[in-house]
Amino acid sequence: MIPFDYLKPATLEDLLEGLRSANGEGALLAGGTDLHVKMRLGLKSPRLLFDISELAAARNIVEAEGSLRIGACVTMSELMASPLVARLAPSLAEAARSMSCRQIRNRATLGGNIVTASPAADSVPALLAADARALIVGPGGLRELALAELLLGPGRTALGPGEVLLEVLLPLPEAGHRSLYFKVGRRRAQAISVISLAGGLSLAADGRIGSARIALGAVAPTVMRARQAERFLEGELPSAVNLAAAAALAGEECSPITDVRASGAGRRLLVEAWTHRLLQQLCATSGDDAGGNRP
Amino acid sequence: MAIGSIVGKGVARVDARGKVTGQTKYAGDMRLPNMHHGKLVFSPHPRARVLAIDCSAAVAMAGVKRVITARDLTGSGRYGYDVAHRPVLVAEGEETRYIGDVVAMVVAVSEELASRAAQAVVVRYEVLPPLTSPRQAMAEGAYLVHADAPGNRCCKREFSHGDVVAGFARSEVVVEHTYKTPRQEQAFLETESGVAYQDEAGVVHVLSSLQDPYGVAEDIHLALAIPKSRIHIKGTPVGGGFGGKLNTTIQVHLAAMACLAGVPVMLVLDREESFIFHAKRHPTEIRLKLGAKRDGTILAMEGEVISDAGPYSGRSPEVVGLTMSALLGPYRIANVATRAQGIYTNNLDSGAFRGFGAPQAAIAREGLLDKLARELGLEPLELRRRNFLQPDSRPASPMLGDSPVSLEALAEKIIARMGPKPEPAVGSSKRIGRSICFDMPVFDVGAIPTLGKSGVGATVEVHSDGGVSVYAGGTELGQGITTVLAQFAADQFGLPMEAIRVEMSDNWTCPRAGRTSASRLTFGLGNALLLAIEAVRQTLLTRAATTLGIAREELRFVAGQVQSCSAPERAIAFAELAQLCWDKGDNLREEGWFRAAEDRYMYGHTFMAAGADVAVDLATGEIEVLKLANVLDMGKVLNPVMAYGQIYGGAVQALGYALMENMVTKDGLAKTPSFAEYAIPTAVDIPFEFVAEGIETPYPTGPFGAKGIGEAALNCTTPTLLNAIADAIGVELDAIPVAQEHILAAIHQQKRI
Numbered sequence A: 001m002i003p004f005d006y007l008k009p010a011t012l013e014d015l016l017e018g019l020r021s022a023n024g025e026g027a028l029l030a031g032g033t034d035l036h037v038k039m040r041l042g043l044k045s046p047r048l049l050f051d052i053s054e055l056a057a058a059r060n061i062v063e064a065e066g067s068l069r070i071g072a073c074v075t076m077s078e079l080m081a082s083p084l085v086a087r088l089a090p091s092l093a094e095a096a097r098s099m100s101c102r103q104i105r106n107r108a109t110l111g112g113n114i115v116t117a118s119p120a121a122d123s124v125p126a127l128l129a130a131d132a133r134a135l136i137v138g139p140g141g142l143r144e145l146a147l148a149e150l151l152l153g154p155g156r157t158a159l160g161p162g163e164v165l166l167e168v169l170l171p172l173p174e175a176g177h178r179s180l181y182f183k184v185g186r187r188r189a190q191a192i193s194v195i196s197l198a199g200g201l202s203l204a205a206d207g208r209i210g211s212a213r214i215a216l217g218a219v220a221p222t223v224m225r226a227r228q229a230e231r232f233l234e235g236e237l238p239s240a241v242n243l244a245a246a247a248a249l250a251g252e253e254c255s256p257i258t259d260v261r262a263s264g265a266g267r268r269l270l271v272e273a274w275t276h277r278l279l280q281q282l283c284a285t286s287g288d289d290a291g292g293n294r295p
Numbered sequence B: 001m002a003i004g005s006i007v008g009k010g011v012a013r014v015d016a017r018g019k020v021t022g023q024t025k026y027a028g029d030m031r032l033p034n035m036h037h038g039k040l041v042f043s044p045h046p047r048a049r050v051l052a053i054d055c056s057a058a059v060a061m062a063g064v065k066r067v068i069t070a071r072d073l074t075g076s077g078r079y080g081y082d083v084a085h086r087p088v089l090v091a092e093g094e095e096t097r098y099i100g101d102v103v104a105m106v107v108a109v110s111e112e113l114a115s116r117a118a119q120a121v122v123v124r125y126e127v128l129p130p131l132t133s134p135r136q137a138m139a140e141g142a143y144l145v146h147a148d149a150p151g152n153r154c155c156k157r158e159f160s161h162g163d164v165v166a167g168f169a170r171s172e173v174v175v176e177h178t179y180k181t182p183r184q185e186q187a188f189l190e191t192e193s194g195v196a197y198q199d200e201a202g203v204v205h206v207l208s209s210l211q212d213p214y215g216v217a218e219d220i221h222l223a224l225a226i227p228k229s230r231i232h233i234k235g236t237p238v239g240g241g242f243g244g245k246l247n248t249t250i251q252v253h254l255a256a257m258a259c260l261a262g263v264p265v266m267l268v269l270d271r272e273e274s275f276i277f278h279a280k281r282h283p284t285e286i287r288l289k290l291g292a293k294r295d296g297t298i299l300a301m302e303g304e305v306i307s308d309a310g311p312y313s314g315r316s317p318e319v320v321g322l323t324m325s326a327l328l329g330p331y332r333i334a335n336v337a338t339r340a341q342g343i344y345t346n347n348l349d350s351g352a353f354r355g356f357g358a359p360q361a362a363i364a365r366e367g368l369l370d371k372l373a374r375e376l377g378l379e380p381l382e383l384r385r386r387n388f389l390q391p392d393s394r395p396a397s398p399m400l401g402d403s404p405v406s407l408e409a410l411a412e413k414i415i416a417r418m419g420p421k422p423e424p425a426v427g428s429s430k431r432i433g434r435s436i437c438f439d440m441p442v443f444d445v446g447a448i449p450t451l452g453k454s455g456v457g458a459t460v461e462v463h464s465d466g467g468v469s470v471y472a473g474g475t476e477l478g479q480g481i482t483t484v485l486a487q488f489a490a491d492q493f494g495l496p497m498e499a500i501r502v503e504m505s506d507n508w509t510c511p512r513a514g515r516t517s518a519s520r521l522t523f524g525l526g527n528a529l530l531l532a533i534e535a536v537r538q539t540l541l542t543r544a545a546t547t548l549g550i551a552r553e554e555l556r557f558v559a560g561q562v563q564s565c566s567a568p569e570r571a572i573a574f575a576e577l578a579q580l581c582w583d584k585g586d587n588l589r590e591e592g593w594f595r596a597a598e599d600r601y602m603y604g605h606t607f608m609a610a611g612a613d614v615a616v617d618l619a620t621g622e623i624e625v626l627k628l629a630n631v632l633d634m635g636k637v638l639n640p641v642m643a644y645g646q647i648y649g650g651a652v653q654a655l656g657y658a659l660m661e662n663m664v665t666k667d668g669l670a671k672t673p674s675f676a677e678y679a680i681p682t683a684v685d686i687p688f689e690f691v692a693e694g695i696e697t698p699y700p701t702g703p704f705g706a707k708g709i710g711e712a713a714l715n716c717t718t719p720t721l722l723n724a725i726a727d728a729i730g731v732e733l734d735a736i737p738v739a740q741e742h743i744l745a746a747i748h749q750q751k752r753i
């Protein structure tokens, strides 16, 4: 590991100023649970680390202006403990809970999980299924971007030099909206996702599916939405046949690879099986279980 | 031998306090004056010719003490158990055989500097295509990993009994299948580590985490031409071994660095280095065939094992041999023809791992028994019971033994412990499967056919204050041998546990005790220690008899005294007696030497039964182990807390083997290079109901009737889980690990047929 300097700017202004003068040689350190690993493996060797883990501007969870706004430096443990998140984005709380172990969850931040841009990042399916947006601050001031547009590929984001992810904005769910999150790992804890998925669904008064949102993790270069399955469901009755057909579509539209955790073909089977389970549970009239299921 | 108050009790481990409070010093915690740090330069290519090694940049770095290549070594430069063909360092002009081969070593003032200097060593390679599967390596014209091993055959074992052709001809039902098992990593917490220095008398001292100080001394002698009288190996507390530290690991490298650099050197492998370096459980392909009569009587078995031996021989001949032997299991099979081969490849190395080849065999055998049961329309358990070895029958196996057969008692016990099979909830997509399997894990009792006899020594010394020291050259790997030996001494001398100190794993202070493997220490070392203790007891008794004026036969050791059996008030305190012996010049330090009798048996057997209930969700493939039970015939449970700890631990490793563990290589490279990729079970993967039990059929020659149990629980636990899953989904499974995707694939496959 190459030696580096460490700074902890007190304010957002100090941080932006610091990043400017570092001239691209600085890196943001939030929880460090991804960054340290990469530095140790020699994949990243920043000269200067800016610790943002306690940056006040990125540490809040609030409901404002029709959104649930979550600071990028909020940790997974904090997401799990937040009553606001439990009420407004239960599948995100479940995603946080599914991650790793307590020690990591106490450090790992939402922003770090997003910016790492791993296809297997566990919070991202829950965020994508909620149509989340990213609030970004940088040399050019503030800008807002759909999360789906921030994530470009494995390890690649649309963040420019000196830009910081400040907050994640989740539009408030409509009344009667339900969401769920599932993760399949090789073991019950401390597992990188073989696949993960999140879904949200609202049923119209006539019993038909109003909107359906399905996001799939670890089966494409970025976390993806299963658009074909979603379109298929919208306006349809949540019949057994329809749910099965939509699940099959999700299995077809993803593009998983084979790695040490699973085969590509196996991942497709898992996507179909778990999308089916997800839709069944979202449509179930009784047993209002918003909590996910941890395989 | 009367059993006193301590043997059989779950007394606390003698090393518990130090480990729990963090006071125990592992090799990596040691600090010596002027201690330097070593770093190994590994070959990045599984097979490549080393063209040139340029150390100049590394040597020029301030703080670098020495950079070492093969050229600097004296002696053969080669080591290895079985065949000493592993180069300490691959020389210029030679070929590497796997990515754990070392081409250079660096000694520097700090760990960080050693690391940077290692990166500055420039090696030019001619990269060559590696052999990455036994099939490829066996093919006509394949290049030879070792020039003297035609067909890349590392070893071959064959066994035949009766007339297998006639056996199959008479069979009414024949089943055959091929099973595949992956490479399993020991996943010990403490990586290979140690410190070494050479003293002014030329003695090389190596303090290191290991399983066999005597084997390490042998290797250092072979490779570096250091006289045996000048090699001192001290085993440090081991943070897990499971067979992975049975071969010499880094100790030859350490000794070479210390001698050539002339300073004390510490070497601690990081996790990635550790994973590529040590030998793991052999990946195997096992074709097995069984023939039986309609009533279930098995008439014939034919088996063919092909194991990936990796680049070096090491333990492969023994392990692969045991895979073959263990194919028979605890069943009567009159006609047998089995064969096993270990094949060299450029993959990661294979060697010893708890179970030592037998777990692979159990997967094939118990899997095929279930298939046979289905063909016969018999309950799997009933089929097994009809073929159990009988108390008077000897196994038709190369693993002859003299342990009383207790399979029926184990069957009764496991049935009782499993209870009624649970039912899934109505309307649930879950199905519940059950399996019960059996095995006869072996332990070394001193006379293994391929190894010859192994004598085991132990020393005991009673000090003048009545305290006791035990010197026993086996190694404490966490299995609890230190505590067991202390229990023996405390019991025999009638002393509290605190009075006993046990010194282990040191080729200088302890009599030769051999390797710590094959679940052999409680039996071998325990027996040796009892012999030593008995000799000292006789001296003490003689002195006490004279002093008290009581016949020796009338005396006993109890409660810190030697006292009269009939009149306990007539006694002498143990400490007082020890002082008296000291004053009178009696020898209170004796060595016991235990060897198996010449013409007896070869193995002891720890008969076992395993049972599992597993729920599988047919819709998602989700697997949930509801219950996992292991029952072992331990002969005598010497310390229930530790004994059951061994069973639980072994069962968890078996569960990992069944459900998630696979050390994947591609083109000879590690695809699961760290714990981020290589998954082992965590606490929440432990079965909901987890049972470990023992029955006790005294083993006549075991200390207090005890057997070796360290490895046993791994044996047939994996197939029990596998068969239970297969039972739940109604589809045969023939490869591990089994994950959700495999369940879904198996169900889909079947739908299509």
Ligand SMILES: Cc1cc2nc3c(=O)[nH]c(=O)nc-3n(C[C@H](O)[C@H](O)[C@H](O)COP(=O)(O)OP(=O)(O)OC[C@H]3O[C@@H](n4cnc5c(N)ncnc54)[C@H](O)[C@@H]3O)c2cc1C
Pocket (backbone or CB within 6 Å): A027, A028, A029, A030, A031, A032, A033, A034, A035, A036, A037, A052, A072, A073, A098, A099, A100, A101, A104, A107, A108, A109, A110, A111, A112, A113, A114, A115, A116, A120, A121, A122, A123, A159, A163, A164, A165, A166, A190, A191, A192, A193
């Ligand atoms: C043992 C272990 C287990 C893990 N298990 C899981 C798991 O189960 N699921 C999972 O999804 N992940 C897992 N991870 C990965 C990791 O913990 C998560 O991705 C985590 O959320 C990263 O957050 P962090 O705060 O630690 O990021 P850091 O490591 O601090 O940063 C990661 C990257 O994002 C950049 N960054 C951080 N914050 C910002 C910001 N606000 N704006 C711009 N850039 C930023 C950093 O510069 C860096 O490049 C695991 C990691 C470890 C070590």
